[in-house]
Amino acid sequence: MKLLLSLVLLMGLALGGCATTPDPIRKSPDDNPTLRAVRANPEAYQGRELRWGGSIVAVENRAEQTCIEVVERVLESGGRPVEEDRSQGRFLACVPGFLDPVVYEDGRLLTVRGTVVGVETRKVGEYPSRYPVVAVSSHHLWEPLSDLRYYEPDPFWYYPWPAYGPYPWRGYPYYPYYRYR
Numbered sequence: 001m002k003l004l005l006s007l008v009l010l011m012g013l014a015l016g017g018c019a020t021t022p023d024p025i026r027k028s029p030d031d032n033p034t035l036r037a038v039r040a041n042p043e044a045y046q047g048r049e050l051r052w053g054g055s056i057v058a059v060e061n062r063a064e065q066t067c068i069e070v071v072e073r074v075l076e077s078g079g080r081p082v083e084e085d086r087s088q089g090r091f092l093a094c095v096p097g098f099l100d101p102v103v104y105e106d107g108r109l110l111t112v113r114g115t116v117v118g119v120e121t122r123k124v125g126e127y128p129s130r131y132p133v134v135a136v137s138s139h140h141l142w143e144p145l146s147d148l149r150y151y152e153p154d155p156f157w158y159y160p161w162p163a164y165g166p167y168p169w170r171g172y173p174y175y176p177y178y179r180y181r
Contacts, residue, residue, distance in 0.1 A: 024113045024138040025051065025079040033116075035072045035088040038132045040121040049133065052091060053081040053111035059101040067092045067124075068098040069131070070110055079111045080142055090129065092120060096134045109142040 028051045035052060037043045054073040059066060072088050073081035093112040104110070122131055137142040 008036055011023055018040060021079060021140055025111050027051075028075070028079075029113075032147065035132065037073045038091075038116055039119075039130050042130075042132055044118065045116045045132075046118075047115050050109065051075070051079065051094075051113045051114070052134065053079065053109065054087065054091075055081065055083075056092065056104055056106055056108045056110055058098060058106070059104050061098055061101070065094045065096050066104075067094045067133075068099070068104060068110065068113075073109075074109065081109045081111060083109070083145075086087050090124070092129055092131045092133045093136050093139065094133060095139060104141060108144070111142070112136045112139045114138070128151060 002017070008135050017041055030047045031048075033045050033048060035133050038050075044171045052072055053075050054070040055073055058069040068138065069090060070093055074086065075081055093110065093114070094117075095112075112134055114134040118133045120131045120133050121128055124130070125134055178181070
């Protein structure tokens with residue numbers, strides 16, 4: 001009986017260790033507004049809860065809070081931003097207290113959950129842009145993905161037509177298969 005109880009407890013701890021992302025970050029609000037909609041009409045979304053994420057551009061420590069300038073990215077179902085070349089713009093995520101700019105450095109991925117509190121106009125180069133300001137209630141700084149991995153076909157697999165590579169439709173000798181973790 002003690003062995004069974006110990007096994008169940010151990011399994012519970014093991015499964016609990018897998019859930020490292022905070023629950024508010026994993027789950028999106030039912031009516032999560034888009035950045036484009038909030039930029040167009042910020043007054044309509046005042047106080048509305050949202051979950052956004054993207055790449056950090058800059059960190060500005062103020063007296064009572066830290067405001068992070070973020071380039072918005074599409075989020076996966078678990079809340080992690082997808083690193084791609086599409087964005088609806090930028091927003092400011094203001095977190096109470098101090099966040100170290102060395103840890104929250106340029107290019108890191110961040111997901112925030114909070115409420116819209118206003119709009120701030122800033123310049124990107126010489127172009128003025130409206131940044132929705134989010135009062136952050138929960139945030140998660142994502143670990144960088146591992147480097148690009150390169151896979152080759154099995155060198156011991158015999159293929160009688162070497163001029164065409166492992167598969168005739170793949171070209172000579174083969175096209176490498178790339179993937180991210």
